[in-house]
Amino acid sequence: MAKVIFNESRCKGCELCISVCPKKLLKQAEKINVLGFKPVEIVEPDKCIGCASCAVICPDAVITVEA
Numbered sequence: 001m002a003k004v005i006f007n008e009s010r011c012k013g014c015e016l017c018i019s020v021c022p023k024k025l026l027k028q029a030e031k032i033n034v035l036g037f038k039p040v041e042i043v044e045p046d047k048c049i050g051c052a053s054c055a056v057i058c059p060d061a062v063i064t065v066e067a
Contacts, residue, residue, distance in 0.1 A: 002050025004042050005064040011039035017054035017063060023047055026054060 011033060017040055018026045025048055029041045039062075042048065048065075055063040 001046060002048045003066040004045060004048055004054065005066065006040060006042070007062045007064075008039040008041075009034050010060055011035075011037060011062045012060060013037035013039060014059065015040065016057045016059065020053040020057050022051060022053065023049060 008029075012035065013028055015028060018028070025043050025045070026040050027043055028038045030038065033039045050065055050067050052065040055061075055065050
């Protein structure tokens with residue numbers, strides 16, 4: 001099972017990762033981070049296939065995917 005790790009404090013909430021997730025497992029959180037943005041979070045981490053599309057598209061290197 002893959003593990004997706006978000007550095008929430010650096011996320012600007014651009015939602016690019018949400019748009020490329022083939023399993024539609026990412027969503028914008030309700031909370032606000034230290035930068036004043038709503039960071040992205042994974043809804044069902046156990047269903048992640050570890051494709052790392054989210055990490056590749058992230059312009060701020062916020063996402064790490066561990067296999």
